[in-house]
Amino acid sequence: MKEIKVMKNIGKYAVLAGLVLAAVSCTDYLDIKPYGKTIPQTPEEYSALLQTRLYEIEEGEETIIGDVGSVADLECYADDLESKLTQYPTGNYVPLYVGDDLSDKQVLYAHLYEVIRDCNIVLDGLAEDTSEEASDVKGLAYALRGICYYNLLRDFCEPWEGNASGKLGVPLVTVFDMEARTIRSSFSETVERVADDLQSAIDCNIRNEDYLFDSDVMLGYLARVHFWAGNYSQAASCASQVLERHPLLGGDAYKSMMEETGEGTGNILMKGGTRSTGSGDSQAISYLQCKPVSKQFINLFAEGEQDIRYGISLGKKRTFAKRPMACLRSAEMQCILMESQYHQGLETEALASLNELRRHRITGVTDYTMETLPPVDPDDNVKVDARGQALTPLIYAILCERRKELFLEGDRWYELKRNGRPEMWTHRQGRKYTTLEFMYTFPLPIADVILTDGLVQNPGYDNVK
Template identity: 45%
Template structure:
């Protein structure tokens, strides 16, 4: 029985996206106990710990995605950095991203739909983790494949919502509103199980962090503030020295990190490979990003000290996961959109005083002028031109979350700016439509009426 079950798990783990609705274990190999069902989750959690999970990307994948944005200099990339992306169009048609998330969703659906035990301690941890992972997967898919939510629009395309393991089902895309409701429901169900043991990774605090992210992305500012507060109660912001220690290369959770990729080393050296990606050193940090630091900050900001060398080579620890500074930034911007500018600025001052030595807090009357030419973002998520305070909040987010996989989503969330880069005599232009990734063509062919995102008619060969 054990051998058959393990074979089943291996078979499921290699299934492609186009088959995620086609594979159903034969009755004799369906897991029976909560412990057996937990093996499905531990397979994925082990991949997460080894930097091989789609849900929380590896340092290499974070670096690759960041290279498609605007904080790194494409034109000056040396030949050794050929594996890096040139623009967002390079990653927008990657089919593996879609299939990887739906493979995770499939296994969560097996657990949620088939596990009979729902009351034992193990079962509650398994169910809480399964709901958390499924909700997080749909959240990531929504950010990649759907328009940013606009409360003024009644009809926006959402995702293919697969809630049960049914080999006959061929869902088309739901509305974005339905997708949002599904994600919210999953994450709240996950929270109701109150998973606490770190071995499950997606503990109650991590789920609260995902709820803060979700409500922030969908412009539900009060809820975003609430859950950001909840996380920060357990994971307060670390000071300048604490940040310096936390952001050194390493495999463990440190400081106020809640969850991360690559907790296990595949190397005999404790530090080799952790939070690093070799090709990144061949693409310089862009002058636009460097110039977001004022002259004073270039002397006193620990981030400027730790992020790149004098030759503009990125040396920062590539972090992929969740830490509480992100929650502070979520809360600050949410306060701003609610019209609570003093509270928003207070949060930004709190972040800055924990990163900048000899810091003098800013007031609403002493806000700096945005540095001209440093940012392609010129409007906020509501389409409003940036004010001084909004620009400060977004700039601090850009600094704090540099090389943490956030920049693509910030560009998408705030106006989807178009810009071009040049490399080897070729021009690469990021178009607005590219911020919504392409639904894989094999899924479009297999499922009647499955709608492709706009703009790809001339970019994808059928």
């Protein structure tokens, strides 16, 4: 009898111990591929994967569209702000030059592929679903994937420079496979991937306005990728279509659009960080003011305050007045159009497009003619155009107009990369730091290169620690 009682007690203790263990043990132990448990089933569930990304874009993020902080970094790498006059101690909080941030670009690379992974899960899961809602979600996935591959192309691949032959692209991953170890595609294949994804997004005809990426935004990105890749005919065509639907603004409408700190208004098609809380942005802007605006940039405003951008862009005492922003807007399309016309040999049309932009910005301006174009400034860091050809007064005027128009929008760094990757130097504590040609192309993550047989690192990044 006593034996039975003892056995009952053992049973009680065992149950109690089991309960305690169950309550505290790890719930997500090795929960890497939870098949049949949390895999989404419906378009709504799949959209949740991407809604987070949309939320981040609106709050401000540095991966997909960018925000004040990421634009500020890009401006520190470029030359519209005078790095040689960086003021301290504030200068300690911003990059002196691109070399300060190159190792951190491995994180950007990983984040871009995380977004691509989510897009691939959505596109795999909804492949057979033909409902209108599924079409919207798939369109969003194509849009995000296309933009991420475009960002990878600009940051992690060498620029076109007149010839794509032999140039590397990035690894192209279009299905969800955790074990995949993909090597780099060619430059042209990556461009094709971006263009296909953006076109697929357009074909999905996203109707849900909360998804941010409508057909016009996608056309704008198509113009961007074709322009970056030297496909000037397609770039001009896409840019013209956007401009037809979103014509250039001038005067007060332009000023109010540029000074709006929240939602993108006017002909801003896409803007990052529209719902940013502001304190982080204000801090990034105040830090950036430690670099005075470069005199060479200020001198581009030959018409002074007659140019509406002068007052919008510049403050007193060599500070900037314009708020840095990451956006896609019609004026960039006009810049793409005029330069694409130039590179196609359509110089008369290019000059006309240039004059059209200037008439929208400069009060009482007289149109340029081929004879009145200002000479090329020999002190400009840019010495050659995107095809590696010597600058002519026309292409130089086009590049300068773009520089003024897209000041503090994170554009100049990519313009330097696209047009010859010039070497520039700055200094800190008696030492000279040079932005070398290879630094315009960011490094692939060290671990990826080690773990993936055949994955080629970009030149200049052989030494690691």
